[in-house]
Amino acid sequence: MADTEHTDLASPKPAVASKVPKAPPPPPGPPDPAPPADVPVPDYIQALQSALPGAVTQVSYWVGDWTVIVATPRLLDVARHLRDTAGARFDYCSDVTAVDWLARAGERFDVVYCLYSTSLRMRVRMKTRVADGDSVPSVSGLWAAANWLEREAWDMFGIRFAGHPDLRRILMPDEWQGHPQRKDYPLEGPGELMLESPQDWLELRQSFKEAETE
Amino acid sequence: MEPDVARPMFDTDELVINMGPQHPATHGVLRIVLKLDGEKVVDADVVIGYLHRGVEKLSENRDWTQIVLLTDRLDYVASAAANLAYVETVEKLLSLEVPRRARYIRTILAELQRLASHLVWLGSHAMDIGAVTVFLYCLRERELILDLFEEYCGARLTYNSMRIGGLPQDLPPNWDKKVLQFCDIQMEKLVDYETLLTHNRIWLERTRNIGVISAADAVAVGLCGPPLRGSGVPRDVRKDEPYAAYAEMEFDVPVGANGDTYDRYLVRLEEMRQSVRIIRQALGGLPEGPVMSKVPRLIKPPAGETYHANESPKGEIGFFIASDGKSTSPYRLRVRPPSFCNLQALPRLVRGHLVADVIALIGTIDIVLGEVDR
Numbered sequence: 001m002a003d004t005e006h007t008d009l010a011s012p013k014p015a016v017a018s019k020v021p022k023a024p025p026p027p028p029g030p031p032d033p034a035p036p037a038d039v040p041v042p043d044y045i046q047a048l049q050s051a052l053p054g055a056v057t058q059v060s061y062w063v064g065d066w067t068v069i070v071a072t073p074r075l076l077d078v079a080r081h082l083r084d085t086a087g088a089r090f091d092y093c094s095d096v097t098a099v100d101w102l103a104r105a106g107e108r109f110d111v112v113y114c115l116y117s118t119s120l121r122m123r124v125r126m127k128t129r130v131a132d133g134d135s136v137p138s139v140s141g142l143w144a145a146a147n148w149l150e151r152e153a154w155d156m157f158g159i160r161f162a163g164h165p166d167l168r169r170i171l172m173p174d175e176w177q178g179h180p181q182r183k184d185y186p187l188e189g190p191g192e193l194m195l196e197s198p199q200d201w202l203e204l205r206q207s208f209k210e211a212e213t214e
Numbered sequence: 215m216e217p218d219v220a221r222p223m224f225d226t227d228e229l230v231i232n233m234g235p236q237h238p239a240t241h242g243v244l245r246i247v248l249k250l251d252g253e254k255v256v257d258a259d260v261v262i263g264y265l266h267r268g269v270e271k272l273s274e275n276r277d278w279t280q281i282v283l284l285t286d287r288l289d290y291v292a293s294a295a296a297n298l299a300y301v302e303t304v305e306k307l308l309s310l311e312v313p314r315r316a317r318y319i320r321t322i323l324a325e326l327q328r329l330a331s332h333l334v335w336l337g338s339h340a341m342d343i344g345a346v347t348v349f350l351y352c353l354r355e356r357e358l359i360l361d362l363f364e365e366y367c368g369a370r371l372t373y374n375s376m377r378i379g380g381l382p383q384d385l386p387p388n389w390d391k392k393v394l395q396f397c398d399i400q401m402e403k404l405v406d407y408e409t410l411l412t413h414n415r416i417w418l419e420r421t422r423n424i425g426v427i428s429a430a431d432a433v434a435v436g437l438c439g440p441p442l443r444g445s446g447v448p449r450d451v452r453k454d455e456p457y458a459a460y461a462e463m464e465f466d467v468p469v470g471a472n473g474d475t476y477d478r479y480l481v482r483l484e485e486m487r488q489s490v491r492i493i494r495q496a497l498g499g500l501p502e503g504p505v506m507s508k509v510p511r512l513i514k515p516p517a518g519e520t521y522h523a524n525e526s527p528k529g530e531i532g533f534f535i536a537s538d539g540k541s542t543s544p545y546r547l548r549v550r551p552p553s554f555c556n557l558q559a560l561p562r563l564v565r566g567h568l569v570a571d572v573i574a575l576i577g578t579i580d581i582v583l584g585e586v587d588r
């Protein structure tokens with residue numbers, strides 16, 4: 001720590017210069033610290049825990065943000081409870097995104113929902129863990145706003161949202177292979193050698209063209 | 215010759231046409247696949263991603279301080295707003311106190327930026343509908359704001375105007391007087407825009423009852439910023455979750471009544487007046503002191519995640535950042551782009567309207583494709 005604090009101005013910034021040779025090992029997951037003893041857990045989280053026992057596996061508090069970590073099969077129950085219960089009323093879905101914790105054993109991705117209550121003016125984050133290839137129930141039936149946000153999470157991370165009405169790629173081209181925001185996806189793009197087979201790619205392209213002209 | 219009665223005179227098949235990606239009224243490279251019945255829009259599919267540059271992926275491979283530059287390129291007509299949202303998120307992760315003077319100057323810059331962005335919106339929106347004069351008027355005033363920014367930070371569009379922990383420099387001498395002069399000019403010119411548009415019959419015909427969305431629908435579909443307030447939801451991040459120096463400012467949050475294009479126009483115009491009001495207050499009460507707090511040269515926030523939202527001219531811009539506490543770049547940086555979330559409502563807005571109204575509706579939600587596609 002001490003030597004990095006006193007970096008010489010003339011030398012280039014260490015993060016840029018040493019990016020390729022020495023990257024720190026990927027962390028196994030977010031710390032998700034439990035709330036300290038002097039910070040009371042808000043009523044809506046307590047109500048959620050008593051209404052749906054076992055659905056919330058962990059409650060975390062960090063720099064003023066509350067996060068509830070939810071078991072994936074109970075996600076829709078928790079989401080509906082948070083949206084509809086008096087005292088919670090999280091009617092506004094600000095954001096749906098994902099984080100790829102590559103080094104975490106088992107469940108690789110965190111799917112993160114940032115919720116806001118327009119009437120009570122408070123925020124909460126809902127998080128669930130999912131393994132590569134597994135799917136998460138789509139919340140687009142509860143918050144229409146989640147439609148495109150979940151499409152982006154599918155496009156960028158390859159997380160399937162079960163029950164999504166229109167799960168297509170949104171930012172990348174339709175025939176793209178791979179999911180760019182994954183940690184094992186190279187920054188410079190797939191390159192020629194990364195293609196599973198260029199022939200497959202061309203055929204895929206052709207089939208999209210034909211589908212479009214039909 | 216007898217008409218052929220067996221064949222119907224008009225073909226009633228639905229027609230699918232492409233609007234964009236190269237279309238002057240789509241404000242960038244946006245493609246809309248319209249399904250038409252005659253001139254009526256039956257359905258629309260919005261195709262985006264033409265401007266995707268992978269800002270979020272790039273951020274994972276840049277220094278914390280270098281990312282401010284990337285945020286400039288999100289909403290390139292309001293880059294100071296994105297700068298502010300990003301640096302505040304990192305400050306939240308670092309639990310860093312920002313000097314009061316810096317918070318005031320940030321507020322002034324953010325409000326100047328809001329004026330500049332709303333001027334571009336008003337000009338291009340009016341021009342899309344056919345009022346070319348307003349465009350020239352608006353860009354004339356925006357030029358004055360760009361001059362002010364140029365004097366402050368040397369750039370006219372991509373400002374890089376914020377630093378984690380404060381600001382790159384204090385205000386130049388006499389800058390505050392120039393801003394106050396500009397405020398007077400702007401208030402005067404706002405009357406001119408209103409004279410041209412507010413009671414103009416063509417403007418009323420083209421915007422009233424076009425793209426109506428109820429308050430409940432607007433919240434459900436995730437609209438934010440002026441389109442949400444146009445539907446009557448008094449949601450403004452500056453009021454509800456105050457940041458910078460907004461807690462110390464007095465201003466009103468205008469809301470519409472009908473949720474149509476005209477109301478969204480009125481909301482934005484009133485917001486411009488409120489912005490001038492905030493700038494005058496902030497300049498009047500500008501405290502003395504440093505503009506930069508003590509920040510380590512190498513920024514390494516402790517491990518943890520946070521989401522922080524700001525009110526950009528387009529709506530709620532949020533950053534979700536996960537730090538692993540070890541590397542000098544974020545483990546994950548997510549931008550919650552307001553334009554993206556507002557654009558999602560476009561198919562809902564255009565259904566049942568005419569093709570010409572699609573142009574008005576793209577204008578009214580005020581998108582910048584750099585931010586939609588990132």
